[in-house]
Amino acid sequence: MKKIFFAIFAAIIFLNSSAFAEEKIFVDNFILWTDKRDELIDEYTLKHYGKICREIIPQAVVVHWTAFGTLESNWKYFYAEEMPDDEGRLNVASQFIVDRDGTIWRLMPETKFARHIIGYNHCAIGIENVGGYDGREDLTEAQLAANVRLIKYLHEKYPTIKYVFGHYQQGKARASGLFIENVPGYYAIKTDPGPKFMRGLREQLESDGLIFFEE
């Protein structure tokens, strides 16, 4: 009898531990975060979204390419709280960055505010991909697979996420109703991460109920 109890007990422990062990798909390498970044975020979000927004409720995932550098050099760039060439303004950042071999670094807690796309930062998690040099669609198969894994993880964790789009699809994504920008004329034309990569993501993620936009 004792043996049976022990076996059941052991089975419960095993099932619990496997059910709660979160699959480790990324490494944490957080960027600098002092009161200064919070102050700059307050200023940015008040100006552009009409509200203070240090935390987001994720409703979209926006995919990018870095266009230059390595994983490390991009991390160094995002590390600073102020824009290197425009001190006193919030630096750009994203919640995740994916290296060319598919290694994923998380740069901050997922629901923290990051400045990565005009009009959607208040509700979008950003994924940067190292590549897109000279505007070429050179992101790798390993990056595609890593983005699929990461977006599946995020969608499961935050069922509020409904949309996935590339930075270059910012115009079409206005159909989501999520776009907010209070500063007239504040806009930048983008090509990242290219239609080929977005097609790849769409093929593997649309069946999960995520909404994509025309390439």
Ligand SMILES: [Zn+2]
């Ligand atoms: Zn971008």
